[in-house]
Amino acid sequence: MDLIQKKLLEAVAGLHEIPTGAFNIRSNGKSVERRTTEHIDILSKEDGSGIDIRVKPEVRGESVHIPVIISQSGLSEAVYNNFYIGENADVTIIAGCGIHNGGTKASQHDGIHRFFLAPGARVRYIEKHYGSGDGMGKRIMNPQTIVHIAENGYMEMETVQIKGVDSTERLTTADLDAGATLVVTERLLTHGCQSAKSTFEVALNGEGAGTHIISRSVAKEHSKQLFISRVNGNAPCSGHTECDAIIMDEASVRAVPEIAANCTDAALIHEAAIGKIAGEQIVKLMSLGLTEQQAEEQIISGFLK
Amino acid sequence: MDLIQKKLLEAVAGLHEIPTGAFNIRSNGKSVERRTTEHIDILSKEDGSGIDIRVKPEVRGESVHIPVIISQSGLSEAVYNNFYIGENADVTIIAGCGIHNGGTKASQHDGIHRFFLAPGARVRYIEKHYGSGDGMGKRIMNPQTIVHIAENGYMEMETVQIKGVDSTERLTTADLDAGATLVVTERLLTHGCQSAKSTFEVALNGEGAGTHIISRSVAKEHSKQLFISRVNGNAPCSGHTECDAIIMDEASVRAVPEIAANCTDAALIHEAAIGKIAGEQIVKLMSLGLTEQQAEEQIISGFLK
Numbered sequence: 121m122d123l124i125q126k127k128l129l130e131a132v133a134g135l136h137e138i139p140t141g142a143f144n145i146r147s148n149g150k151s152v153e154r155r156t157t158e159h160i161d162i163l164s165k166e167d168g169s170g171i172d173i174r175v176k177p178e179v180r181g182e183s184v185h186i187p188v189i190i191s192q193s194g195l196s197e198a199v200y201n202n203f204y205i206g207e208n209a210d211v212t213i214i215a216g217c218g219i220h221n222g223g224t225k226a227s228q229h230d231g232i233h234r235f236f237l238a239p240g241a242r243v244r245y246i247e248k249h250y251g252s253g254d255g256m257g258k259r260i261m262n263p264q265t266i267v268h269i270a271e272n273g274y275m276e277m278e279t280v281q282i283k284g285v286d287s288t289e290r291l292t293t294a295d296l297d298a299g300a301t302l303v304v305t306e307r308l309l310t311h312g313c314q315s316a317k318s319t320f321e322v323a324l325n326g327e328g329a330g331t332h333i334i335s336r337s338v339a340k341e342h343s344k345q346l347f348i349s350r351v352n353g354n355a356p357c358s359g360h361t362e363c364d365a366i367i368m369d370e371a372s373v374r375a376v377p378e379i380a381a382n383c384t385d386a387a388l389i390h391e392a393a394i395g396k397i398a399g400e401q402i403v404k405l406m407s408l409g410l411t412e413q414q415a416e417e418q419i420i421s422g423f424l425k
Numbered sequence: 426m427d428l429i430q431k432k433l434l435e436a437v438a439g440l441h442e443i444p445t446g447a448f449n450i451r452s453n454g455k456s457v458e459r460r461t462t463e464h465i466d467i468l469s470k471e472d473g474s475g476i477d478i479r480v481k482p483e484v485r486g487e488s489v490h491i492p493v494i495i496s497q498s499g500l501s502e503a504v505y506n507n508f509y510i511g512e513n514a515d516v517t518i519i520a521g522c523g524i525h526n527g528g529t530k531a532s533q534h535d536g537i538h539r540f541f542l543a544p545g546a547r548v549r550y551i552e553k554h555y556g557s558g559d560g561m562g563k564r565i566m567n568p569q570t571i572v573h574i575a576e577n578g579y580m581e582m583e584t585v586q587i588k589g590v591d592s593t594e595r596l597t598t599a600d601l602d603a604g605a606t607l608v609v610t611e612r613l614l615t616h617g618c619q620s621a622k623s624t625f626e627v628a629l630n631g632e633g634a635g636t637h638i639i640s641r642s643v644a645k646e647h648s649k650q651l652f653i654s655r656v657n658g659n660a661p662c663s664g665h666t667e668c669d670a671i672i673m674d675e676a677s678v679r680a681v682p683e684i685a686a687n688c689t690d691a692a693l694i695h696e697a698a699i700g701k702i703a704g705e706q707i708v709k710l711m712s713l714g715l716t717e718q719q720a721e722e723q724i725i726s727g728f729l730k
Contacts, residue, residue: 367686367691369689372686372687373686374683374684374686375683375684375685377682377697378679379680379699380678380679381672381678381679381700382677383677384674384675384701385701386700387698387699387700388697388698389696389700390680390682390697391694391695392682392693392694392695393694393695394658394684394693394694395686395691395692395693395694396689396690
């Protein structure tokens, strides 16, 4: 692995060295390193289109790293990974994709992740996207996350698009059985002429199912963002969606959140706000000795934390 | 005018007798009475498809009543009314439609109202919809309100669908120049197998334009409601949308509010909440001696006030 690849790996997975636990590192379209453990198995699909991750029931405190890095300009791939989480297991899964494009052709990674949580299973899923390289070739990432949570399962999903992704279309769908919970925190920063679209579709199908979706985004320069969410309350359940966006320069942001109560005992709430950084906030930080730009950066980094 | 017609007139326009100011009463497809004043003119369109209401500049404190009543089963009509409000005028316009359907065929009124507010004009527009009659024929009302507000104009719109409307598709569109304001308060109650769809599209095109849209609705029994709003901030402006719905019995409600900031100085906020009446509220009122049904009715009437 060369220096660029190592840097990407650090950006998306925080990895300086071989991680503990199970892992699978995919680089330029191939699995380059893998470790399975007693409790967590990783199997390549026969057609080479991705991997199956199987976590045994009752496994607790273990982690799986599955970073993807691309440093070859013009590479385009779609990867299908399935995660089967056994009953009452409790694991952390760190995915992420880093693309370094120093060439002229677009590099693209479409990661389709399916999660099957057995009753009582708990997953913390972290996904970071990062792009670098000063070539003209675009860095494109279209992640799909399809989540099925059985009774009393719990999934927490943190997604971060740090920087340098020219175009992204994110789709997250979930269906929740009784007592299941999905918590999503999305953080998104776009700049230049980037575009980002993020869609959430959550079906609350069982009694006591609940979801909490928080999206925080910053759109700078000429970038464009579109946020779409649909929460369907089909049972006695609760849903809360929050979408806060800061716009700067010539950027634009659209938010289209939908809530649908198909059951009288569904309680659904949505909040959205789009605006620029409040002038007073900048003035206050400037009075503490920061330049206007430093003040803006500090506010944005606090907002996206 | 017979007793049924008089009752409809009272329900939709609060009129027991001939109103003061200008008015035009339309009954069963025809204008039956009209009064113009020195400052407010009402002219029938040549093709009979509606009326033009012209309010002279600087007119203040006058009112226009234009109720529509239908007591003939099977009558279906589309009426196009235009309102031209002169510079700095300040008037109240009371529209409304009542359908009594004692027959087997559907009765339908589609009212398309276009408002042209000159700079500085102010309008308070009140619109009530009401249906009665125990025939099998449906009572259908599809109002369209198209609003153009010039610089520093102000329009306040209150719409109420009281009861008895089987099907409604409401469309309200508005474009606002610099300094213009649109305030909308919508109250909607559906019951039985009724359906209601209400769409708002507001374009904030000028500096300092602002809108505040409040929708409060109650869906009972098997009724269905769909609320859609789109607020486009195309200039330094502010927009606030609120959609609160109570669902009961087997009813369902969907809310699809969209906010789009196409200008960095646009500040847009949306809030939506769908849920049932809180149990504690009912228990509290019951502890004061009300039956459960009385408690529910009191809470609903307070919510829709």
